[in-house]
Amino acid sequence: MKQMFMIEPGLIFLNHGSFGACPKPVLDRYQAWQREVEQNPVEFLSRKSGELLYESRYALATYLNVNASDLAFVTNSTTGVNIVARSLRLKPGEEVITSDHEYGACDNIWEHICKAQGAKYKKVTIPLPFNPKTFVDTILKAVTEKTRIIFLSHVTSATALIFPLGELCEMARNRNIITVIDGAHAPAFIDLNLDDLEADFYTGNCHKWLCAPRGSAFLYVRPEHHHLVESNVISWGYSEASEESNEHVAYTGSSILERRLQWLGTRDISAFLTVPFAIAFQNENNWAGLRKKCCMLAVDTMQEICSILDSQPVCSSHLLGQMVVIPVPPIDPFHLKWSLFEQYRIEIPVTTHGNNLFLRLSVQAYNSEEELKILGKAVKEIFRK
Secondary structure (H helix, E strand, O other), X not given: OHHXXXXXXXOEEOOHHHHOOOOHHHHHHHHHHHXXXXXXXXXXXXXXXXXXXXXXXXXXXXXXXXXXXXXXEEOOHHHHHHHHHHHOOOOOOOEEEEEOOOOXXXXXHHHHHHHHHOOEEEEEOOOOOOOHHHXXXXXXXXXXXXXXXXXXXXXXXXXXXXXXXHHHHHHHHHOOOEEEEEEOOOEOOEOOXXXXXXXXXXXXXXXXXXXXXXXXXXXXXXXXXXXXXXXXXXXXXXXXXXXXXXXXXXXXXXXXXXXXXXXXXXXXXXXXXXXXXXXXHHHHOOHHHHHHHXXXXXXXXHHHHHHHXXXXXXXXXXXXXXXXXXXXXXXXXXXXXXXXXXXXXXXXXXXXEOOEEEXXXXXXXXXXXXXXXXXXXXXXXXHHO
């Protein structure tokens, strides 16, 4: 599988979680779409793009087990969170409940919105080691009569935890609380069934674990909330005439969600159109089996290095996926990352949570057992000095 990717020779790339990596066949399809656009940009964008985008959304919707009419393409999950946060008007004194494990960019979004609207962004401490059995109760204990929104990651960025959200989404709905889920890492990292999850809003990246091109992500909106969604960019879909005419359906779409989010001005939609090919690529290459092997390698490596450093994992091994965090002793994080890259050619992020320092290890199909042994050797040598 390593030959199917374009990872630099000699580089031990253990950071798939940040920006993903696109397999060569998927990249070829992506570039083919770009070349096709150039043959007649007007034909492609003005007359064909509406149908092509629908076909791509339909394939993704089938993969996620939702209706295509409830999906819109966005360029990344941060954009998806922005759209939702700016669409849901908060009243002074209302609350947005979240955890202390959220992605920094998304924290910034909600803090900005809450400050501007006089609302409160309320972080709940989820202690480590993580106990999924107490997670829902911990979040719900923070809920008050002023709570309007619960915002959470499905897979956390800094700590690689998989939050159990199904029961929480159900209980939030019973209390008339809106759930907004950041699933940046979730597609192809876990078996994602949005119909079963029943979140009100869910955004996820296709360019990470699904291995689609960068710039491909989605926003899912439950049907009863379509009318609430406002685009961060006002374009043709906001014209009153667009609701009655199909003349420029590529620009405006045929539903309110499409009209608001499909055409945001001239942009390259090739990444969106490549998503079905990325799904097919993984299906054809037994990705479920490969993912299982990657999970085993990630967990085994974590346990080995934890043994070397006499540190404790952040949760039980059976709760982890292809991305894990490895607690390391206090050290300058920039020095640690620099040493691993410059001395060992290992690309791996150093993350923090509270006073904890971690190596965040991603294991993808192109990684080998030998590469992970080199990581263990490097960590042993660095912390022995």
